[in-house]
Amino acid sequence: MMWSLLGVFIVIVGFILRFxxxxxxxxxGLATGIVAHLPLTxxxxxxxxxxVTNRYMSLFILILPVIGLMERYGxxxxxxxxxxxxxxxxxxxLLILYLLLRELSSALGxxxxxxxxxxxxxxxxxxxxxxxxxxxxxxxxxxxxEIRAHSAAVDNIGLFFGExxxxxxxxxxxxxxxxxxxxxxxxxxxxAMWGIPTAITAFIVHSVRLVLxxxxxxxxxxxxxxxxxxxxxxxxxxxxxx
Amino acid sequence: MILSLNxxxxxxxxxxxxxxxxxxxxRQNPRRWTxxxxxGLYAVTFLFGQQISPVYMGGIVLVIVALAGFGGVRLGNYxxxxxxxxxxRASKLRNWVFLPTLLIPTITVxxxxxxxxxxxxxxxxxxxxxxxLVSLGVAGLIALIMALIITKDTxxxxxxxxxxxxxxxxxxxxxxxxxxxxxxxxxxxxxGLAISKxxxxxxxxxxxxxxxxxxxxxxxxxxxxxxxxxxAFPVMTAGIxxxxxxxxxxxxxxxxxxxxxxxxxxGTLMTPMAANFNIVPAALLDLPDKYQVIKVQLPTALxxxxxxxxxxxxxxxxGH
Numbered sequence: 263m264m265w266s267l268l269g270v271f272i273v274i275v276g277f278i279l280r281f282x283x284x285x286x287x288x289x290x291g292l293a294t295g296i297v298a299h300l301p302l303t304x305x306x307x308x309x310x311x312x313x314v315t316n317r318y319m320s321l322f323i324l325i326l327p328v329i330g331l332m333e334r335y336g337x338x339x340x341x342x343x344x345x346x347x348x349x350x351x352x353x354x355x356l357l358i359l360y361l362l363l364r365e366l367s368s369a370l371g372x373x374x375x376x377x378x379x380x381x382x383x384x385x386x387x388x389x390x391x392x393x394x395x396x397x398x399x400x401x402x403x404x405x406x407x408e409i410r411a412h413s414a415a416v417d418n419i420g421l422f423f424g425e426x427x428x429x430x431x432x433x434x435x436x437x438x439x440x441x442x443x444x445x446x447x448x449x450x451x452x453x454a455m456w457g458i459p460t461a462i463t464a465f466i467v468h469s470v471r472l473v474l475x476x477x478x479x480x481x482x483x484x485x486x487x488x489x490x491x492x493x494x495x496x497x498x499x500x501x502x503x504x
Numbered sequence: 505m506i507l508s509l510n511x512x513x514x515x516x517x518x519x520x521x522x523x524x525x526x527x528x529x530x531r532q533n534p535r536r537w538t539x540x541x542x543x544g545l546y547a548v549t550f551l552f553g554q555q556i557s558p559v560y561m562g563g564i565v566l567v568i569v570a571l572a573g574f575g576g577v578r579l580g581n582y583x584x585x586x587x588x589x590x591x592x593r594a595s596k597l598r599n600w601v602f603l604p605t606l607l608i609p610t611i612t613v614x615x616x617x618x619x620x621x622x623x624x625x626x627x628x629x630x631x632x633x634x635x636x637l638v639s640l641g642v643a644g645l646i647a648l649i650m651a652l653i654i655t656k657d658t659x660x661x662x663x664x665x666x667x668x669x670x671x672x673x674x675x676x677x678x679x680x681x682x683x684x685x686x687x688x689x690x691x692x693x694x695x696g697l698a699i700s701k702x703x704x705x706x707x708x709x710x711x712x713x714x715x716x717x718x719x720x721x722x723x724x725x726x727x728x729x730x731x732x733x734x735x736a737f738p739v740m741t742a743g744i745x746x747x748x749x750x751x752x753x754x755x756x757x758x759x760x761x762x763x764x765x766x767x768x769x770x771g772t773l774m775t776p777m778a779a780n781f782n783i784v785p786a787a788l789l790d791l792p793d794k795y796q797v798i799k800v801q802l803p804t805a806l807x808x809x810x811x812x813x814x815x816x817x818x819x820x821x822x823g824h
Contacts, residue, residue: 266694269686270729277776283783284675284682285573288566291686298693303559308692310561312685314553317513318637319680319780323670324516324644328604328651330665334585335655336594340601343594374612374636378785383669384605387789411796414785415773418797419804422769426762433734437761440738446750452758456819460766463811468804 269294322379329384337384342392351393353409354476357416358469360386364420365465369427376417387413398483405482412475416468423464426457506627509634510554512641517550522660523667533580539671542571546678569682572675582668597654604651608643615639669788676787676794680780683731690730699726700743709748712821719744720813723764724771724805731777733768740764749820759820767812773805774798 269290276286295305329337345351367375374380387410394401394409401409425431429450441448520543527533527540545568549561556564571577585593594601616636622629630638648662670677690696700722707718722744726736741764749755772778776798786794793799817823 264698266698269690269693270695270699273686273729273777282573282575282675283679283776283779284569287679287682287686288569288573291682291689294686294689294693294695298689300692305689306562306566307558308562308689309565309685310556310558310563312688313565313678313681314549314558314561316681316684317516317550317553318509318634319684320677321512321516321637321640322784323666323677324512324519324641325608325647326669327519327659327662327666328608328644328647330667330669331648331651331655331657331662332601332604334590334593334657334661334665335597335601336590336592337601337605339587339591340594340598344599372613372617374616374640375609377609378788380605380608380612382785383788385602407791407793407796408800410789410791411786411800414789414797415800415804417785418773418781418801422772423766423808426765426769433765436734436737437765440741441757441761444742444746446746446757448757448761452756453762456756456759456762457766459815459819460763460808460812463815464804464808467807467811471804 265297266294268297322377325379329379332384338388341385341388342395345389345392346396348393352397352476353390353394353412353479354472354474356390356393357386357412357472357475360413361416361420361465361468361472364417365424365461368421368424369461371425371428371430373421373425373431376421378414378417382413382417386417394479394483398479398485401483405479408475412472416472419464419468423457423461427454427461429454505631506624506629507638507642508631509637509641512638513550513553515641515645517547519663519666520544520547520550522663523547523670526664526667527580527671530580533578533671535576535578536580538571538576539578539580542568542577543670545571565682565685568678572678577671577674579671580667582664584668600654603654604647607647607650608640611643611646612636612639615642672790673784673787676779676783679783683777683779687730687732687735691735695729696726696735696739699729700739703740704743707744707748709752712749712753712824713817715744715748715753716817716821717813719749719760719764720767720809720816723767724774724809727768727771728775728777731772731775731779733765733772736768736771737765753821755820760816763812763816763820767809770805770809770812773801 272290272293273286292305364376390409390413391406426433434450434453437453438448438450524540524544524547527536527543530536533539545564548564615630616639619629620635652659703718703722708714719740722740723736726740727733730736745760745764749760750757772781776783782798783794786797
C-alpha cells in the first residue's frame, strides 16, 4: 500500500533538489507504474495515451506565431506607451483592474477572455511594466521579473476564484456528479452561491497585496523632487551658502 | 462536425514541423539537432496521435522527455529587431498592433457562446465536445491571417517569431502533458487511496474544527501533489467530508463542495505540479526563476486557505 507513495516521494525530493521537473515527473511515473506491478508495455502505453489525450493543454503553441510577429512590430512597446499616457495608472491599480475583469468574466463563464499566452505575455505584463517605467523611469531586471510574476498570478487568481461562481463550469459539474452518485442532494446554484464569499475574499486579499506592491515600488524608486530649471535656482537664495 | 479538434491539432503539428526545420537550419543554436528533433517529434504527436499505437507513442514521449530534460533545447538566432526599430514600427501601426492579439479571446468567446450550436446542412460547425478548444484554434488562425495583413510580413517570419517564444519555453512546454500522465499513473497505482488513509488516520473525528482543517488542508496538499484539484476532490471528499462532516455533523453539502474545491485551488496556486498555470507562464514571461509565479501567489493562497477553513466552519457547520 505505502509503496504506491514512492512516486509522490520522488516528485517531492526531485523538486526540492531542483532536478529538471520533466525528468523528475517521468521517473516518478515509471516508478509508480513499476511498484504497482504494471508491465512495461502497459506503462509505456499509459505515457502514450495520456500524452496524446492531453495535447489540448499545449494548444497555446498555436497562437505564439501571432504574438511573436506582433511583438516584432512593437506590440510591447505600444502597450507600454499606451499605459504611460494614463496618469493615474500604477502597476498595482492596473493589475487590480485586470483581476476584477478576469474574475467577473470567469464568473460569467467567459474563461477564455484571458490566459497567459493570449493576454498576459502580450498585453497585461507589458502594461504593468510600462506603468512602473512611466512613473519611476528605468527599473531593474529584478523589478521587471517581479511585476511579470504578479501579472501571471493575477490571471490565475482571477480565473480560479471566478469560474466556480458559474454554474455550468467543469468543477461544478464534477462536484454535482460526485454527490449524485452518493445520493447526497446538491444543486449547481447552491454550490456556486457558497463560493461567493471566498471569491470576494480572494479579490480583496489580492488587491491589498497589489496595493502593497505599489508601495514597495514607490519605496524602491523614490521619485526625485522635480528639479527647477538651473537658471532660476541660481539666485534663489540657497540660504546657508552665503 | 465541420471543424474538429483533430484539425486544430494538425494545424499545431504543421507549425511545429516548420519550427523543427527552422531549428535544424539555425546554426547559431549550439544544440540545433536536438532542438529540432524535440520540436519534430512533438509535431509527430500532434499530427499522428490517433494513428500511432499507444506503446510506440509512449516510446516517442520518453525520447522527447530525454531530449528536453537533459538540456537539448537551446536558444538560437531569431533575427530579432532592436528596440529602436520596434518603437518605430509601433509608432507607425499605433493601436492597430493590438488588433490580432485582441481577436484571439474575442473570437474564442464568440465561438464558444454564439456559434456553439450552429449547424450547416445539419452538421455542427464546431466539435460539440470541444467548442472552446476548436474556437481557440480558429481564433489563432484568423488572428494570424490578420497579423500578416497588418504587418505585410510572411507566414515564415511569423512562425520564426513563434519559434523564438517556443524555444524560450523549451522543456516547460510539455510539462503539463507529462504531469497529466503522472496523474493517471498515480490513479492507477492507488496513490489517492493511500493518502486519504493517512489523512483520515491522523484526524480526531469528534473535533469538528479539526476535521474541517484536515479536509481543507488535505484538499490543498493533495492538489499540490496531483497538480489538479479535480483529482483531489473525489478522494478527499469521499474520505473525509462525506462521512465526517456531511453525514456525522449534518453539514450542507453545497457549502462543503464549494469551499472544498476552492481549498484545492489554493493548492493549485502553490505547486509546480500545476505547470500550465505556474511554470509555463514563468517560462513564457522569460523569468529566470521558474518558481517565481508560485512565490508571488503563495501569501494569497495561504490567506485564502485559512479564510476557507473559517468559512466552512461557520457557514457549513454553524460554528460547532
